[in-house]
Amino acid sequence: MTTPAVKMIMVYVTTPSKDIAMTLARTIVGESLAACANVIPGATSVYQWKGNIEECAEHVVILKTVESKVEDLSERVRSLHPAETPCFVAIPIEKITADFGEWIIDSTKTVSHN
Amino acid sequence: MTTPAVKMIMVYVTTPSKDIAMTLARTIVGESLAACANVIPGATSVYQWKGNIEECAEHVVILKTVESKVEDLSERVRSLHPAETPCFVAIPIEKITADFGEWIIDSTKTVSHN
C-alpha cells in the first residue's frame, strides 16, 4: 500500500445503454486515457427535469486513471456520450497497492497501435 | 473539468429492497436534497453481527449533491430507511465537468412543487 506519488483518480460516468458503455470503455482504454474500465449494468437513474421526477436505465462506467489524463478523458467521454450534460465525476484515490498503481501509470503512458 | 467552487459529494447508501431504494431515490430527488440518484441492484452485503457472519441482499443507492445538503440528506435517509443504523457514507468529489456541476447546484436549489 502506498500514497500514490502520481495523483490518481477514479471517474464515475453513467451511460444510457450497454452499447454506449462498452464503446466508451473500449475507446478510452484503447487511447490510454484510463488504465481500465468497469461497466456495471442494471442501474436506474432518478433525477428532476422541469419539475417532474424522471427515471431511466443506466450502465455505470468506473474508470481508473492518473489525474493528468482526466481533462482529456472528460472531453473524450463528452464526444462519445449522447447526453448534452453527461454525469462525469472524479473521485480521489487516497491509497493504492504499489503494483496496481504502477500498472495504472504504465497503462496510461502506452499509446495503442491497434 | 473544474474543481467545484461549491463543494460536492457523492453519497453511498445501501437499502434492503428495490422498493425502499426507489422510494428513497424519488423522495430525495423530489425534495432537491440530491440532484440525482443511481440505484444499483443485485448486491450482497456481508457483515458481522454478534460474532456471526451475516449476508443479505441490497440495492446500492448513489446520490450526487452539494455538501451543504448532506446533513439534511442523511436525516431524510434515516427517516425512510428501515435499519436502525443505515450505511451512509459521503465521498468527496474532487473534479467535475463544469456543466454537470452547475446542473447539480441548480437541481439542489430548486424546490419541487409536485
Next chain:
Amino acid sequence: MTTPAVKMIMVYVTTPSKDIAMTLARTIVGESLAACANVIPGATSVYQWKGNIEECAEHVVILKTVESKVEDLSERVRSLHPAETPCFVAIPIEKITADFGEWIIDSTKTVSHN
C-alpha cells in the same frame, strides 16, 4: 453527520467470480479487517494487455473500514485473489453518520472467535 475522528476508507476491489468475491468478503469481515462488504455482480472489465483490448467478467467488492486496517486488508486481498496484480483502490470517506461510523470502529476492533 460527522467528520470521522478515526479516518475511514472505502476500498474498491474487483474479482473474477462470485465464489472469489464471497470468499474474500466473508474472510475479511470474519477477520475484522473491514466492517462490511458489498458484492456487486455482473460487471465487465475492459483493459489493455500487450496492445490488445481485453474484457472479462467481474464481481466488484466494496469494503468499509478504518484506515489503520487498510494495509493488512490489502495483504489479505492479495493472498485470496488469483490475479498477480489485483485492482485495490482506497477512497477517502469525508463524512459519515455518527452511528454508522461507530459501528465500523466497533466491527473492526472485535476479533472473531468463530
